[in-house]
Amino acid sequence: MTQIELRGIGKYFGALKVIKDLNIAINDNEFIVLLGQSGCGKTTTLRAIAGLETIDEGDILIDGKPVQDMKASDRDIAFVFQSFSLYPHMNVYENVAFPLRATRKSRSEVDSEVQAVAKTLQITHLLSKKPSALSGGDMQRVAIGRALVRRPKAMLMDEPIGALDAKLREEMRTEIKRLHLKQGSTTIYVTHDQVEAMSLADRIVVMHEGVLQQVGSPSDVYSRPANIFVAQFVGSPVMNIADAMVSQQDGMATVVVDGAAEGLAFPPELIGKLDAKGTRSGSIVLGVRPEGLQIAREQRDGYQAVEVQLIEPLGSHDIVDLKVGSQTLRARTKSGFVPNPGERVWARIDPSQAHFFDRATGISLGIEL
Numbered sequence: 001m002t003q004i005e006l007r008g009i010g011k012y013f014g015a016l017k018v019i020k021d022l023n024i025a026i027n028d029n030e031f032i033v034l035l036g037q038s039g040c041g042k043t044t045t046l047r048a049i050a051g052l053e054t055i056d057e058g059d060i061l062i063d064g065k066p067v068q069d070m071k072a073s074d075r076d077i078a079f080v081f082q083s084f085s086l087y088p089h090m091n092v093y094e095n096v097a098f099p100l101r102a103t104r105k106s107r108s109e110v111d112s113e114v115q116a117v118a119k120t121l122q123i124t125h126l127l128s129k130k131p132s133a134l135s136g137g138d139m140q141r142v143a144i145g146r147a148l149v150r151r152p153k154a155m156l157m158d159e160p161i162g163a164l165d166a167k168l169r170e171e172m173r174t175e176i177k178r179l180h181l182k183q184g185s186t187t188i189y190v191t192h193d194q195v196e197a198m199s200l201a202d203r204i205v206v207m208h209e210g211v212l213q214q215v216g217s218p219s220d221v222y223s224r225p226a227n228i229f230v231a232q233f234v235g236s237p238v239m240n241i242a243d244a245m246v247s248q249q250d251g252m253a254t255v256v257v258d259g260a261a262e263g264l265a266f267p268p269e270l271i272g273k274l275d276a277k278g279t280r281s282g283s284i285v286l287g288v289r290p291e292g293l294q295i296a297r298e299q300r301d302g303y304q305a306v307e308v309q310l311i312e313p314l315g316s317h318d319i320v321d322l323k324v325g326s327q328t329l330r331a332r333t334k335s336g337f338v339p340n341p342g343e344r345v346w347a348r349i350d351p352s353q354a355h356f357f358d359r360a361t362g363i364s365l366g367i368e369l
Helices: 042-050 092-102 107-121 136-148 166-183 194-200 218-223 228-233 269-277
Strands: 004-013 016-026 031-035 057-062 077-080 154-158 186-191 203-208 211-216 240-249 252-257 264-266 284-288 293-296 304-313 317-324 327-334 344-349 354-358
Touching: 004 042, 016 042, 016 057, 016 211, 031 042, 031 194, 042 077, 042 154, 042 186, 077 136, 092 107, 092 136, 107 136, 107 166, 136 166, 166 194, 186 194, 194 218, 203 218, 203 228, 211 218, 211 228, 228 240, 228 284, 228 354, 240 269, 240 327, 252 269, 264 344, 293 317, 293 327, 317 344
Parallel strands: 031 186, 031 203, 077 154, 154 186
Antiparallel strands: 004 016, 004 057, 203 211, 240 252, 240 284, 252 264, 284 354, 293 344, 304 317, 304 344, 317 327
């Protein structure tokens, strides 16, 4: 079993604090993805766990034992870098075998472990080749094999497929997930790509400017974002965000998007839930993902007339930009549902997919309808 815990981690580069009071508990065999923009502190956090960076505050525990003062070589952690970092003068067999030879394993033990890892990663046919003869995907498989061969307590991966093309990234995502399920190792994976995070993670750790924003399953982070940053960082296209006002008319709640002439109808219980949060009298920020915007080609009750500004065809579906007041909201429709920009359509927001945020703090009000 391998459990990793970060308690109150703080890290400075000069006067700049790049990690701020970070607390995460990672369970045995869990696949955790650290997700955030470049410069948010995710790679520094990964390197601190590995022992490649020192920390200025807090504790790093592996199986309950503090390791922040322990050398990287004593932590039994494997690290896969974004650059493949293979030895060019060695063939694939020798590259994979290198960590075992460094610990003076016998020749038979080395051969047994290398062959087992090569079979798992499907690189047995490459063992005699030099890195210069390999594709990018194969080189990354070899780098992962070199990390796996000594059976470490945990695998740390720093954007390992970021340099590959789109098709190879997709293939390697599947391979990494399959490998994790087969090996059962505790894995921490760093990326700025939310698609990678959503497809790989048991839990996603979203970071921004060194501060932990949210920890949760991919479903929770996508469907229940903790704040506006998470709402607009996770998901493609991003969640629509618009300033809005809420009022009560004819027994229904009405949400008026900034600049709109008329409001969108919502269930009346929205009023009471906003009152309970102390935000009824003030303005809010409305959030809705593109699939939560429903479009009709003809007028319907509860729908508002809007103008189509842009259509982005994506094959399986279209992304349609709608002018609502002074805001542009993006909706997801079936392919070809709206044929041309400039057309008039009718739209509503599915209340069950609406999100409400505090305008001052950006934090979700946690209201579900």
